[in-house]
Amino acid sequence: MQFHIDHKIVNQIKGFINKKNDLKLTELLSELHHADVAEILEELELKQSVYIIKLLDSELTSEIIAELDDDVRDNILKSLSSKEIAEEIDELETDDAADIIADLPKEKKEEVISQLEDVEHAKDIVDLLRYDEDTAGGLMRKELIAVKDSWTVMHCVKEMRRQAEAFEKVHTIYVVDEDDILKGRLSLKSLLTTSTNTPIKDIYNPKITFVKVEEDDQEVANIMQKYDLIVMPVVDEMGRLVGQITIDDIVDVIKDEADKDYQMAAGLTQDVEAGDTIIQLTKARLPWLILGLFGGIGAAMIMGTYEEIIQSHAILFFFTPLIVAMAGNVGVQSSAIIVQGLANNDVKGSIVNRLWKELLLAIVNGIILSILLFIYTFSTDADLNTSLAISISLFSVIIVAGVIGTFIPLFLDKRGVDPAIATGPFITTSNDIFGILIYFMIARAIIGF
Amino acid sequence: MQFHIDHKIVNQIKGFINKKNDLKLTELLSELHHADVAEILEELELKQSVYIIKLLDSELTSEIIAELDDDVRDNILKSLSSKEIAEEIDELETDDAADIIADLPKEKKEEVISQLEDVEHAKDIVDLLRYDEDTAGGLMRKELIAVKDSWTVMHCVKEMRRQAEAFEKVHTIYVVDEDDILKGRLSLKSLLTTSTNTPIKDIYNPKITFVKVEEDDQEVANIMQKYDLIVMPVVDEMGRLVGQITIDDIVDVIKDEADKDYQMAAGLTQDVEAGDTIIQLTKARLPWLILGLFGGIGAAMIMGTYEEIIQSHAILFFFTPLIVAMAGNVGVQSSAIIVQGLANNDVKGSIVNRLWKELLLAIVNGIILSILLFIYTFSTDADLNTSLAISISLFSVIIVAGVIGTFIPLFLDKRGVDPAIATGPFITTSNDIFGILIYFMIARAIIGF
Numbered sequence: 001m002q003f004h005i006d007h008k009i010v011n012q013i014k015g016f017i018n019k020k021n022d023l024k025l026t027e028l029l030s031e032l033h034h035a036d037v038a039e040i041l042e043e044l045e046l047k048q049s050v051y052i053i054k055l056l057d058s059e060l061t062s063e064i065i066a067e068l069d070d071d072v073r074d075n076i077l078k079s080l081s082s083k084e085i086a087e088e089i090d091e092l093e094t095d096d097a098a099d100i101i102a103d104l105p106k107e108k109k110e111e112v113i114s115q116l117e118d119v120e121h122a123k124d125i126v127d128l129l130r131y132d133e134d135t136a137g138g139l140m141r142k143e144l145i146a147v148k149d150s151w152t153v154m155h156c157v158k159e160m161r162r163q164a165e166a167f168e169k170v171h172t173i174y175v176v177d178e179d180d181i182l183k184g185r186l187s188l189k190s191l192l193t194t195s196t197n198t199p200i201k202d203i204y205n206p207k208i209t210f211v212k213v214e215e216d217d218q219e220v221a222n223i224m225q226k227y228d229l230i231v232m233p234v235v236d237e238m239g240r241l242v243g244q245i246t247i248d249d250i251v252d253v254i255k256d257e258a259d260k261d262y263q264m265a266a267g268l269t270q271d272v273e274a275g276d277t278i279i280q281l282t283k284a285r286l287p288w289l290i291l292g293l294f295g296g297i298g299a300a301m302i303m304g305t306y307e308e309i310i311q312s313h314a315i316l317f318f319f320t321p322l323i324v325a326m327a328g329n330v331g332v333q334s335s336a337i338i339v340q341g342l343a344n345n346d347v348k349g350s351i352v353n354r355l356w357k358e359l360l361l362a363i364v365n366g367i368i369l370s371i372l373l374f375i376y377t378f379s380t381d382a383d384l385n386t387s388l389a390i391s392i393s394l395f396s397v398i399i400v401a402g403v404i405g406t407f408i409p410l411f412l413d414k415r416g417v418d419p420a421i422a423t424g425p426f427i428t429t430s431n432d433i434f435g436i437l438i439y440f441m442i443a444r445a446i447i448g449f
Numbered sequence: 450m451q452f453h454i455d456h457k458i459v460n461q462i463k464g465f466i467n468k469k470n471d472l473k474l475t476e477l478l479s480e481l482h483h484a485d486v487a488e489i490l491e492e493l494e495l496k497q498s499v500y501i502i503k504l505l506d507s508e509l510t511s512e513i514i515a516e517l518d519d520d521v522r523d524n525i526l527k528s529l530s531s532k533e534i535a536e537e538i539d540e541l542e543t544d545d546a547a548d549i550i551a552d553l554p555k556e557k558k559e560e561v562i563s564q565l566e567d568v569e570h571a572k573d574i575v576d577l578l579r580y581d582e583d584t585a586g587g588l589m590r591k592e593l594i595a596v597k598d599s600w601t602v603m604h605c606v607k608e609m610r611r612q613a614e615a616f617e618k619v620h621t622i623y624v625v626d627e628d629d630i631l632k633g634r635l636s637l638k639s640l641l642t643t644s645t646n647t648p649i650k651d652i653y654n655p656k657i658t659f660v661k662v663e664e665d666d667q668e669v670a671n672i673m674q675k676y677d678l679i680v681m682p683v684v685d686e687m688g689r690l691v692g693q694i695t696i697d698d699i700v701d702v703i704k705d706e707a708d709k710d711y712q713m714a715a716g717l718t719q720d721v722e723a724g725d726t727i728i729q730l731t732k733a734r735l736p737w738l739i740l741g742l743f744g745g746i747g748a749a750m751i752m753g754t755y756e757e758i759i760q761s762h763a764i765l766f767f768f769t770p771l772i773v774a775m776a777g778n779v780g781v782q783s784s785a786i787i788v789q790g791l792a793n794n795d796v797k798g799s800i801v802n803r804l805w806k807e808l809l810l811a812i813v814n815g816i817i818l819s820i821l822l823f824i825y826t827f828s829t830d831a832d833l834n835t836s837l838a839i840s841i842s843l844f845s846v847i848i849v850a851g852v853i854g855t856f857i858p859l860f861l862d863k864r865g866v867d868p869a870i871a872t873g874p875f876i877t878t879s880n881d882i883f884g885i886l887i888y889f890m891i892a893r894a895i896i897g898f
Contacts, residue, residue: 033658033676035677157641188637192606192610193610209482225697225701230695230697246679247696247697248674248678251703254700254703255674255703255707258703258711259707259789262707262710262714262785262789263785263789265715265785266714266781266784266785266786267778267781268782268785268786272786274786274787274789275790278806278809278810278813281810282810282814285779285782285810285814286818289775289779289782292771292778293771293775293818293821293822295771295774296768296770296775297771297822297825299767299770300764300767300768300771303767303770304764304767304830310760310763311759314756315749315753317759317766318748318749318752318753318766319745320770321748321749321752321772321881322741322742322748324770325745325748326738326742326745328774328777328877329737329874329877330738332715332716332873333715333716333717333734333737335715336711336715336716337721337722337723338723340711341722341723341724344708344722354723357727361727361730361731364727364731365734365735369735369742373742376746381753398738424781425778428774
């Protein structure tokens with residue numbers, strides 16, 4: 001088995017395309033998993049990718065298209081006719097189909113839908129388009145196996161055979177009543193071990209974890225993770241079974257959310273990857289750097305107001321980078337731990353309690369660091385007052401930075417804003433300014449200039 | 450359904466424990482999912498938790514114990530006898546059982562194993578203890594359904610009925626040969642739709658993705674994610690089927706890795722949570738802050754060597770916080786994007802190419818930011834030379850910070866070190882020092898002091 005696509009195979013494929021050796025190309029690509037072919041397509045030029053998509057059977061290419069990165073997929077779909085796209089969509093499961101159609105331009109969307117062959121499939125897809133992509137409805141697929149509680153085991157097995165095509169992916173057999181209201185689930189064990197005329201009513205398990213269509217995707221992820229669920233049913237406002245969510249979609253939600261928080265903490269907006277273009281990367285990075293620039297200018301302005309003491313107390317100015325660095329570090333540590341705790345539903349107790357704890361923590365860290373700094377400054381060239389001023393400032397800055405770093409994400413979360421934006425450059429920049437301000441104010445109070 | 454444990458229920462449970470109202474307590478706790486009970490236990494005092502564990506049936510408590518946070522679990526297990534622990538372990542699946550036993554002190558470990566009732570189960574657990582927890586072997590469970598390729602469909606269904614207890618969790622039926630070598634998988638569809646005397650040989654699907662026991666857990670996670678697998682078989686060096694890994698364990702691997710990278714970027718060592726003690730949190734945070742302190746002292750030392758020009762060029766000193774902040778921000782952005790790319794197997798091309806791209810990116814950002822800074826400084830109080838010196842320094846610092854931020858994680862990765870340690874305080878601190886050094890060197894060259 002080959003999990004990493006190497007350059008040799010990519011070059012081989014390029015060679016076959018150039019020579020229009022369709023036979024060899026089909027043979028080679030059919031051997032590979034569709035996820036691997038998708039990876040290869042991302043390495044090829046658009047024309048080459050389109051050549052492959054048009055060459056292979058839509059049963060295979062539909063799966064490849066579903067795996068592609070959004071930008072590569074968009075470009076490939078632009079090169080296909082509505083008819084060709086509809087053929088791909090026909091092969092896909094409803095959730096993947098809806099995701100792809102949702103990204104099409106409005107007119108093409110309608111054209112593609114009108115050309116879908118299987119009307120039931122098309123109805124399901126259109127249904128799914130109504131849901132916000134960040135909700136349970138946006139994640140679910142329509143394909144599932146449901147049996148009525150009024151049926152017998154025999155009827156049930158017959159029905160399942162009829163729907164045999166979906167069998168390879170059956171994880172749960174849902175039980176619904178005459179009105180499609182979700183009642184529970186049926187284990188394979190019960191189905192295989194009870195006599196064929198037992199009514200489903202008598203053997204199904206009514207304990208089942210479900211979510212409503214409008215549930216937030218993060219919450220769906222938390223629930224499935226907490227209860228170790230592989231698959232979870234989704235019900236509408238009336239409790240009717242309308243779809244199911246499988247864990248592989250949730251893995252993507254978890255990964256995306258973690259990536260997003262990480263990027264926020266690192267000062268990157270948008271969803272960027274190492275492989276993106278310079279322009280995309282600049283867009284993601286420049287706004288935060290400009291914020292940092294303003295923060296630095298702010299710090300310089302504050303320091304400018306103390307210019308008259310620069311000769312008598314030069315050493316104070318030497319320690320400004322240390323003060324802003326520590327303010328930044330403490331702020332990011334505090335906010336990161338809160339952001340992560342909020343994401344994992346792990347922040348217990350009130351805001352006041354959290355702030356109190358952070359305060360204690362900042363005092364412990366602050367005392368240790370201030371003593372270290374005092375020892376250094378006093379043992380080198382500063383007098384007692386200056387050494388005290390620098391150390392006490394560091395202590396105060398650590399406390400303020402810790403409290404701000406804790407408070408802002410908790411505050412944002414309470415207001416319904418994603419607390420992750422409070423990490424990284426946002427916290428460091430505001431702490432830079434507060435840090436410098438506190439530093440010089442304390443120095444003035446102690447040294448008395 | 451109740452997904453968040455509220456204080457009311459926790460208080461109710463505390464009340465029942467105080468009044469020793471075992472009946473009500475059992476009634477209430479049996480209604481809840483074991484994952485919810487685990488969450489409640491984490492809110493209780495140790496004595497109260499142990500009371501509940503001893504009260505409830507081990508069929509339920511074993512699942513609760515498996516869900517607990519490590520530190521809470523350790524404390525509870527210390528309060529149980531080896532016999533009591535063995536009873537819990539008897540009820541658990543092999544992977545959870547092995548994880549719990551692995552964490553016990555050496556002597557207790559042997560005592561517990563010797564008191565396990567089911568010898569086959571005990572053998573499987575001891576087997577699993579041999580594997581490193583960061584490998585496929587450390588993640589897998591022994592429980593699985595395997596059928597021989599020489600059997601008929603009839604034989605197969607009979608065998609599955611015999612093992613009926615495991616049925617509720619069957620995701621895949623594996624096919625092996627007489628020597629237990631993994632051959633493929635059998636779909637439920639084939640089993641239900643072919644005649645009972647068809648040999649399995651004729652109907653199984655030989656396309657199956659598997660991993661070896663020694664495979665790294667991150668790689669296992671990448672494979673299962675890429676191929677959207679719910680479950681994956683694990684084979685030994687001879688290709689014999691020895692276990693299977695389910696996606697819920699992989700979700701934890703993905704989450705843990707993302708959390709770890711995030712914490713590294715935020716300057717937190719160890720696996721800390723918002724709910725940890727002050728001492729744990731200090732241990733996680735203080736080392737990075739001390740690193741930052743040394744960086745700040747280094748910056749102060751460099752600035753000290755330029756003391757003679759502080760009066761004539763005070764403004765240079767005002768902009769040091771800006772220079773270090775920008776160096777830090779650019780460094781973290783560059784390293785974060787590489788660390789994330791490496792984690793997602795998304796960094797293509799050579800190190801030289803990546804550095805080249807980062808250089809271009811730094812030039813674009815650097816030019817924009819330097820021009821903005823030049824406009825500000827020149828239009829306020831600085832002369833042309835000083836404004837130029839500050840802006841050109843910023844430009845140079847951005848380029849150096851970007852290149853260092855890109856190079857260090859790539860270098861660490863090549864050497865087999867986790868690149869995530871290169872983000873956060875590590876990068877900011879080294880960039881602080883480089884930044885200040887470059888800044889004053891360039892200023893001296895341009896202004897000529």
